[in-house]
Amino acid sequence: MSQVNEPVLSVRDLRTVIHTATGDAEVVKGVSFDVARGETLALVGESGCGKSTTVLSVMDLHPRPTVEITGGQVVFEGVDLVKATEQQRRSVRGAGMAMVYQDPMTSLNPLMRVGDQIGEVVLAHGGSAEEARRRVGEVLEQVGIADPGRAARAYPHEFSGGMRQRVVIAMALAMRPRLLIADEPTTALDVTIQQQIIALVRQLQADNGMAVIWITHDLGVVARVADRIAIMYSGHIVEEGPSRRVFSRPEHPYTDGLIASIPRPTGSERPPLRLIPGSPPDPSHVFAGCPFVPRCPQAVDLCSEQLPPITERGSSSARCWVPPEKWTAPRSGGVSQQVAQ
Amino acid sequence: MSTILKVDDLTKDYPVRGSDRVVHAVKGVSFELKRGETLGIVGESGCGKSTTARMLVRLEEATGGRILLGDQDITAASRRELRDVRRRIQMVFQDPYASLNPRQPVGRMLDEVLKVHRLAEGAQGRQERVRELLSMVGLPATYASRYPHEMSGGQRQRIGIARALAVEPEILILDEPVSALDVSVQAEVMNLLTGLRDRLGLSYVFISHDLGMVRHISDRIAVMYLGRIVEWGPWQTVSDEPLHPYTQALQAAVPIADPDAEAHREVAPLRGEIPDPANPPLGCDFSPRCPLVQPVCRETEPELLELLPRHLAACHVAAGRRTERVSS
Known part of the structure; x- marks a missing residue:
């Protein structure tokens, strides 16, 4: 449940524009929200409402130069990432906050062993080979994979959809992020597997106080995971509030x-x-x-x-x-x- | 109510490439559909629900079993007979975009269906019928000149339904008809489907992974797991008081859009995943994941038995409980 404290992430009047051949389209039109430590914010909306572009802008993963942040602030742990240097942004991305996508194969390299991919995150953030090896075992165990040693040596195709999503979450956890952004992480999964992944994310949050932004269009999932809800429509947050209050x-x-x-x-x-x-x-x-x-x-x-x-x-x-x-x-x-x- | 479609011990095997093994995708499915009834089939990926749907319209050849439309066996129909079958039983697909010709205005597409099946008199008769079909699915006549890409997802699904209705069928097989649509658009297609069913006296086989939608539209619900029907009965008892532990787990896994209700539903997730259909477990297919598993479940496949009036389940434990109740 939510605690009253400093937000981990504070987004203010964020504006993002897509440049197209036929002109510019502002798809995030001045969006503001906070996420506190240990809290889950559900970002809810239908296709084209701008929810994915919003979090890609927050993560600094929007495809440049087609997509451009034209205004606002993205304050992560006190630092405005929109004004920050590329180096500052890189140290936050993947370490301070990490992202999980709907399709696990978006983030997994099919030609690389799972353990090497997770280890690469640690190495990229300046960890040693020894640290990387140790961390791979730790996070695979954390996400409930029975034999972490064997899993680390396997390739992505050797896993089922649900297990792949666990691997992706393990990779996101590698640098102990304070904020996890999950973009429809269970939409492609069967409902009994979705239930397992939801339980996993909640357990991780309870263990380490990680904040979560959970993007979904499924109000059932929202009711199950969210402390707070932000409803997006056509690039705006049209309603925001505590989950119970918004539903009732x-x-x-x-x-x-x-x-x-x-x-x-x-x-x-x-x-x-x-x-x-x-x-x-x-x-x-x-x-x-x-x-x-x-x-x-x-x-x-x-x-x-x-x-x-x-x-x-x-x-x-x-x-x-x-x-x-x-x-x-x-x-x-x-x-x-x-x-x- | 009379039975309009009867499926008897239907099976589908696929050979595994590069080996002599076989995947049993559908393993002896039997059910009947009554006139005017909606049978919901719910299950997760790999349960055989879509394969079953495709066999019902012969998009997929059955390996064994019979599908009786009246007294005609669809699985044995000749090409010529199949044309008559398809006039009586039509399919609506999940992704209307993939099932519509992108180069053809939808009016012309409907016109062609009418022409092929000689369903209206002359060009003007067909034009009138196209207008009528569009109006049945809630679209203005001007939409006849639109191309699929000029329409929204919900409008395209309406066209998919209009095309199925063009031949005046008795039965619609609806394979995940709203799963690809936005939440706010799903409701209007669901309402359209219930309205058409009641107005035209259609019978539906409604296939979905979404228990909430299946619950909303069905008279009876069949739950499939790894190629078999594991539970079958009246909609409200199957969805709200299921007998089979898999249905119970499925129901518990579906989140309810109400935070208060969710707070009171701390249910442990079902462990494990759906087994490899090429290498199913011994005994009951659900036994490796079942919270109620008994030794017998790992040895003998349970039969689908009528445990309550008109409510069937294939489960040793549920059957045992009933016996206890009866003898005590």
Whole structure:
């Protein structure tokens, strides 16, 4: 659970632009959030909402020169990485914070033994060969691989999907990062294997107080892993708050719609699913007002004229002109009510 | 309700290249589908659910067993007979983008289906029917001139459904129809599918890895594991009070989108992984991972037995419990 202390990572007004042949597209449009030690922040959104570009910018892994950070701050343990030197950034990347991707083969070299790949991380950050060897054994054991010695000598193709994801997490742990960024790490896995990986990450967090940013589109996974939630839509964080609060009292119509669109997990009633009309906008689309307007059941005239500011509402905040008490269309009323009905 | 499709002891073997071994992908699957019913088939990768789906429309030849559509055996149908079969039973795929011709406006694609099956009178009749099909799946007639790439994922899946409906089938085989879609778009396709089923009296075989979606749409649910149906029964009891330890583990593994509910569900993850289908364990396929495993499970494959009224499970432990209940 979250503790009140200094954030490990503090992102302020981050802006990222993709340069394309047909022009520039701002896909991260002034995003701000904090992650504290030991805390899991779920970054939630549908395809093209900018969640992956946000964390690639944070990790300084965005493909240059096509993708460029044009403004804002990424403060990791007190240092603004946007202004930092390449050397400072390199020492943070992989050591202070590490990343796990949806497809483990994105980060694994198929031609290299698993142990050598993990060891390479240690060597790259100035460790000795002896340290690297020792650390490989330690992290493979930490991620629950039964025979670390044998696993270290194996190639990636010799592992199942779930075991490969464990290997990738082991590699991410090599430098004892204080922040782990997991981009849909279980989306490609079977649900029983997903459960194992979630349990593993939570155990690691409990052991060493690592902060986690967990990117997902699956609200079930969010409910299972997150302390705090940030919902992204069209390059903006549209709602942010403690997990329980966001699920029980969504402040943004998009969050409300997402929650209502999921089938009920229990009970004998199966009413038609509530739906959000239309589909997520193209990331390059520029809106005069709120980007959710074309799909929003609660929109008023002001919404299409001006982008709403972020408004604090209790422990949550939302980028919406219309507070829930003024919503005119039916709403989900939050997940607990939906389940209870 | 009358039975419209009956699957009897269906098997599919694949030879392992470079050896004389065989992978048993589907191992004696039997079920029946009643008219107007939705049968959900749920399972994880490698359980044989998609192979089963493909055999139902003869995209894959069965190694053994029968698929009876009325009294006609689909597995033995000739090429000519197969055309009639495909008029009655159609498939909707997971990825509509991969199953639509990118060079053809969707209206022309639908028109061709109608022409091949001689389903409407003349060009004008077909044009009217195309408009009708689009409207059935909730798209305006102007979409006939659009290409697949000009549409969103949800719209493309609507076209996939319209194409399946063009031949006026009785049965739709839906293989992960919403799995590739964004969360907010899944709901509208699910609602469309339930609406069409009720309006047109269709029967569905709905295949998915997502127990939540299967629970939402099915009348009965079959759970598959390593090529076999391990549990089969009414939707609510299979999903909420499962008898088989695998279904129980699957249900516990599916996260619920409610932090309060999740907080009360600290369940230990199922250990291990799905065994190699080319080298399955002795006895029950689930025995290496099963938290309730008994010595007999490692020796004898359990039969699929009716343990509760219309609720079947293939598990020695669950069967033993029922016997205890009956005798006490």
